[in-house]
Amino acid sequence: MRSSPGLALSLRRLLVLLSGISLLPLALLGLWSVHTASQYQQREQDRAMLDVARALSSAVDAELDGSIATxxxxxxxxxxGAGDLRSFYDIARDQVKAQPEWLAIILADAKGNILFRTTDPYGAAAGHITDPESLRQLLAVQRPLVGQVTRGQRGRVAFPVRVPIRDEAGRLYALTAVIKPDRILGVVKRQQAPADSIISIIDAFGSIVARSKEQDKRVATAPGPGLAKLMRDKGVEGTGDTVNLDGASMSSAFTRISRHGWTVAVSVPKPAIGPVSLKGITLYGWGLAASLLACIGIASLLSTRIARSFANLERGAAALGAGKQVEVAPSRIREVALMGRALEAAAAQHARHEQERSRLLASLEEALSASRGASLVKDEFLAVLGHELRNPLSPIVASLDLMDLRADGASLRERTIMRRQVNHLKRLVDDLLDVSRITSGKMQLDLRPLNLADVVYHTATSRPGRPVELTVPDTLWVQGDESRLAQVLNNLLSNAERFGEGATRVVLRADGHTARLxxxxDGIGMGPELLARVFEPFYQAPQQVARITGGLGLGLAIVRKIVELHGGRVWAHSDGPGTGSRFVVELPLIDAQAPLPAAEPVQATSGRQVLVVDDNVDAAATTAQILEQFGHTVQVAHTAAAALALCARHRPEVAILDIGLPDMDGYALAAAIRRLGGAPRLVALTGYGQKADVERAAGAxxxxxxxxxxxxxxxxxxVADSTAVMP
Structure with a gap:
C-alpha cells in the first residue's frame, strides 16, 4: 500500500522559479561577447598581415621579374648571337657596374662549364658554381628561374637569377646574375609595415633571403621551427601563432603565391596583458564568481526536490533497462509521479522483449556487415586479379606468335594446344574483368546504329571448332555496341559447345519491332532449378570432379547484363535434362541505316625505328622480337628515364609504351616524349582496358x-604508317 505523496507541485512551477535566476546566462553571454570581439580582432590582424604578405610577394616578384628581364x-x-664571347664579356661587365646590387654575371655552356665570370679576367680559371642544382634545372627546363641564396667562396651572400640563351648556331648557354640579398631587403624596407613586425623573404629552397631585423645574422639560414611548421601545415598561405628564434610568441601570416616559389612571412608580437587590464579582468572574475555562487546556492535549494525525484526515476529507468522489477518512490511533483507509474507499467512488457530484440538486431547487423565486406573484397579482388593476369599473358601470347612467325613445324601441335589454352585463359580473365565492372556499375557501352546480321554472321563463321548452322537475314538494324554484342554471341556459342553435342543452331530474325536471336x-539440357539460376554470377550446373566443361560460371551473367544495357532481355528454355537448351536474346529494332563505308586496310610497313617500353622484361623482349620479325629496328627500355634517353639519342618513329612503369606512368612519359620531339606515333600497350583507360590514353x-x-x-x-588515331 502506497502512502499519499501529499500536496503535489507541477514541474512547470519549479522551472519558473529556476528561470528567474538569469544572472548566469547573462554572465556567460558577456564572456562570449568578449571572446567573440577578441576573435574578430585577431581575424582582422591576421587579414591585415596576410594583405601585407601578399603585397610584398607581388613586389618581390616584380623585382625578380625585373632582374630576369634585364x-x-x-x-x-x-x-x-654571333658567338663572340669576348665582346659579350665586356658588355656583361658594364651591366654589372650599372646594377649596384649585382655581384657578377656568369656565363656557362650547356654542360654547366663556366665560360667566364665578370669578377675574374676573361679567360681566367673557371672555378665552380655555388648553386649547381639550379643551373642543372635551368639547362633541363630551359626557362628563367631563381636559385637558392647561399654564401659564396669569398664569404658574400647572394642568390642567382638564371636565364637560358642560344646563339645563332643553336648552342645553349646559361646566363646568371649573382645578386645580393640587399636588393630584396630594399623591397622589404619600402613596405609600410608595423614597426614591431618582422618580415622574412624565403626562397623556394627554404632559406631566408631578406629579413627586416637581424638581416646579417639570419640571411641564408632556415626560418624558425615555429614558422616552418606553420608553412608546412597551411599549404599555400595562412596565419597562426608561432614562436620566433628568440623564444617570443608571435602572430604570423605567410603566402607562397610567388611565381618563383618564394615565400613572404609577416610576424608581429602577441599583445601582452597590462596591469590595468589584468586588474579589470580580475575584478570581473571575482564578481562573476560571487554571482555564480549565489545563483548556485539558490538553485540548489530549489532543485533539491527535483533532483531527488529524478534520481528515483533514474533508478527506475535503470532497472527497466536491466529487465528488473521497477519501483519508483512517491514524488510531490505531479509529472514525475505519473512517469513513475508509467515506468512500472512498462517494465513487465519491456523485460520480455528487450533481450530478444537486442539479440536479433545484433545478429542482423553482424550478418549485413559481413555480407557487405565480403562483397567489396570480392569485387576488388576480381578487378585486381583480372588486371594482373593480363601481364603474364602478354609475353606468353607474344612467344606463341613469335614461334608461329618462325614456322617451327616440330612444335606445331604443342603450339596449337598452348594457343587453345591461352585463349581459354584470356576468356576467363575477360569474364573476371567484365563481372567486376558489372558489380561495380562501371560497364559502359559505345552505342551506335549497327547491322546485327553482319555481327552475327562474322562472329559465328569466324569461330574455330564445332560447326554452326546459321540462319540470318541480310540486314537487321539495332542500336548497339558491336564488340559487346559479339561477346554475347560468343558466350552463348561457347556455352553451347561445352554442354551440347553436334552442330549449334543460330537463328536471327525480326519479330515485330524486336530482333530475336x-x-x-542438343546437349544435356536443364532442369527447372538450373533454368531459374542459370544467369546468376558464378552459378554452375553440378559437374563431375574432373570439371570437363570448365568455366567460371560468369559467361551467361555477363550476357544478361550486356543485353539489359542494350534495353533488351534474354532467357533460357529447356524441356528438361537430355533435351538440349535454347537461349533467346531480344533487342529493340531501329530504322534501316545507310551502309557504312568500308574501312581502308592498314598499310603494312617495314624498316621503322621502334621503341618498346615495358618494365616486364619478358613482355618487352618478346614484343621486340616480333617487331624485328616484321623487319623493324627495335630498342627496348624498362624505365621511363631509359626511354627518354633513347628518344633523345635515336628519335624513334614509333614508341610502344606500357602505362604502369616504376618511375613515371606512361601518360607522363608520352607527354615528355612529345616535348622532346621524338616518336611521332605513340601507342599504349597496357593491361588497363576499360573505356575510361582508352579515353585517358587519347587525352594523354x-x-x-x-x-x-x-x-x-x-x-x-x-607500327603501321597511318595517321589513324585512337579507335
Missing part, C-alpha cells in the same frame, strides 16, 4: 590504345 635583354646582344544445342596524346595481350594484327597496326 638578363633577357642582355641575352639579345648581337655579340652572344536464338542459339540452340596516344595515337592508339592496345590491351594486353596484343595480337600480331594489333602490333602490325601499332
Amino acid at each position: 638578363l633577357a635583354s642582355l641575352a639579345r646582344s648581337p655579340a652572344i 536464338e542459339v540452340s544445342d 596524346g596516344f595515337d592508339l590504345h592496345l590491351t594486353k595481350p596484343a595480337s600480331l594484327e594489333d602490333l602490325e597496326r601499332a
Whole structure:
C-alpha cells in the first residue's frame, strides 16, 4: 500500500522559479561577447598581415621579374648571337657596374662549364658554381628561374637569377646574375609595415633571403621551427601563432603565391596583458564568481526536490533497462509521479522483449556487415586479379606468335594446344574483368546504329571448332555496341559447345519491332532449378570432379547484363535434362541505316625505328622480337628515364609504351616524349582496358590504345604508317 505523496507541485512551477535566476546566462553571454570581439580582432590582424604578405610577394616578384628581364635583354646582344664571347664579356661587365646590387654575371655552356665570370679576367680559371642544382634545372627546363641564396667562396651572400640563351648556331648557354640579398631587403624596407613586425623573404629552397631585423645574422639560414611548421601545415598561405628564434610568441601570416616559389612571412608580437587590464579582468572574475555562487546556492535549494525525484526515476529507468522489477518512490511533483507509474507499467512488457530484440538486431547487423565486406573484397579482388593476369599473358601470347612467325613445324601441335589454352585463359580473365565492372556499375557501352546480321554472321563463321548452322537475314538494324554484342554471341556459342553435342543452331530474325536471336544445342539440357539460376554470377550446373566443361560460371551473367544495357532481355528454355537448351536474346529494332563505308586496310610497313617500353622484361623482349620479325629496328627500355634517353639519342618513329612503369606512368612519359620531339606515333600497350583507360590514353596524346595481350594484327597496326588515331 502506497502512502499519499501529499500536496503535489507541477514541474512547470519549479522551472519558473529556476528561470528567474538569469544572472548566469547573462554572465556567460558577456564572456562570449568578449571572446567573440577578441576573435574578430585577431581575424582582422591576421587579414591585415596576410594583405601585407601578399603585397610584398607581388613586389618581390616584380623585382625578380625585373632582374630576369634585364638578363633577357642582355641575352639579345648581337655579340652572344654571333658567338663572340669576348665582346659579350665586356658588355656583361658594364651591366654589372650599372646594377649596384649585382655581384657578377656568369656565363656557362650547356654542360654547366663556366665560360667566364665578370669578377675574374676573361679567360681566367673557371672555378665552380655555388648553386649547381639550379643551373642543372635551368639547362633541363630551359626557362628563367631563381636559385637558392647561399654564401659564396669569398664569404658574400647572394642568390642567382638564371636565364637560358642560344646563339645563332643553336648552342645553349646559361646566363646568371649573382645578386645580393640587399636588393630584396630594399623591397622589404619600402613596405609600410608595423614597426614591431618582422618580415622574412624565403626562397623556394627554404632559406631566408631578406629579413627586416637581424638581416646579417639570419640571411641564408632556415626560418624558425615555429614558422616552418606553420608553412608546412597551411599549404599555400595562412596565419597562426608561432614562436620566433628568440623564444617570443608571435602572430604570423605567410603566402607562397610567388611565381618563383618564394615565400613572404609577416610576424608581429602577441599583445601582452597590462596591469590595468589584468586588474579589470580580475575584478570581473571575482564578481562573476560571487554571482555564480549565489545563483548556485539558490538553485540548489530549489532543485533539491527535483533532483531527488529524478534520481528515483533514474533508478527506475535503470532497472527497466536491466529487465528488473521497477519501483519508483512517491514524488510531490505531479509529472514525475505519473512517469513513475508509467515506468512500472512498462517494465513487465519491456523485460520480455528487450533481450530478444537486442539479440536479433545484433545478429542482423553482424550478418549485413559481413555480407557487405565480403562483397567489396570480392569485387576488388576480381578487378585486381583480372588486371594482373593480363601481364603474364602478354609475353606468353607474344612467344606463341613469335614461334608461329618462325614456322617451327616440330612444335606445331604443342603450339596449337598452348594457343587453345591461352585463349581459354584470356576468356576467363575477360569474364573476371567484365563481372567486376558489372558489380561495380562501371560497364559502359559505345552505342551506335549497327547491322546485327553482319555481327552475327562474322562472329559465328569466324569461330574455330564445332560447326554452326546459321540462319540470318541480310540486314537487321539495332542500336548497339558491336564488340559487346559479339561477346554475347560468343558466350552463348561457347556455352553451347561445352554442354551440347553436334552442330549449334543460330537463328536471327525480326519479330515485330524486336530482333530475336536464338542459339540452340542438343546437349544435356536443364532442369527447372538450373533454368531459374542459370544467369546468376558464378552459378554452375553440378559437374563431375574432373570439371570437363570448365568455366567460371560468369559467361551467361555477363550476357544478361550486356543485353539489359542494350534495353533488351534474354532467357533460357529447356524441356528438361537430355533435351538440349535454347537461349533467346531480344533487342529493340531501329530504322534501316545507310551502309557504312568500308574501312581502308592498314598499310603494312617495314624498316621503322621502334621503341618498346615495358618494365616486364619478358613482355618487352618478346614484343621486340616480333617487331624485328616484321623487319623493324627495335630498342627496348624498362624505365621511363631509359626511354627518354633513347628518344633523345635515336628519335624513334614509333614508341610502344606500357602505362604502369616504376618511375613515371606512361601518360607522363608520352607527354615528355612529345616535348622532346621524338616518336611521332605513340601507342599504349597496357593491361588497363576499360573505356575510361582508352579515353585517358587519347587525352594523354596516344595515337592508339592496345590491351594486353596484343595480337600480331594489333602490333602490325601499332607500327603501321597511318595517321589513324585512337579507335
